Amino acid sequence: MNGVPQTTVLEPVPRKECSWMPEEAPVETALALDGAAGCIADARARTAEFLARAQSDHGLPVSARALELAQLVVSELVTNALKYAPGPVMLELRAAGDWLEITVWDTEPALPAARGADVGRVGQHGLEIVMAVADGFEAHREPVGKRITARLTLLDPPGPGLGG
DSSP, rough: OOOOHHHHHHOOOOSSSTSOOOOOOOEEEEEOOOOOTTTHHHHHHHHHHHHHHHHHOOOOOOHHHHHOOOOOOOHHHHHHHHHHHHSSSEEEEEEETTTTHHHHHHEEEOOOOOHHHOOOOOOHHHEEEHHHHHSSSEEESSSEEEEEEEEEESSSSOOTTTOO
16 A cells, blocks of 8 residues: 555446447537636536436436436536646536436546545545445546546436335
8 A cells, every 4th residue: 555545436337338328329528627716617517508408409317316416426526636636627428318427537646535434524525425426436547647437327216115
């Protein structure tokens, strides 16, 4: 252990085959962020616009819950990237069928590590939040930096008594 945080992986998100994606072509967009004032809010707004277009133009189901969680995950991942990595950040959104894949690339090669729960700790809960709300989470080192991917369902989970 050389002091470099290691990855925590939950339900890997396939990068090449995307076997969880349906056969239809995914709806995709990417946004480069430079860390300027307002870019985190812009990333959240662009995520909402992307999901609105995915729903209206491509007929993908997007629940109000999915929209809120997507904006939360984008906010947390982009905030962490801008806080801990020098240089630019890239946000990629990819939706198909019932799924949304949120990927954030940054220039810092150290993989994030979720900290243990501590109600007395102020801040540094972003990764815990993302891992708690995401249906899948994965972190990979890249030739330059790292790529963090979270997967969310676009549908509301079944409620109690509805087979869930």
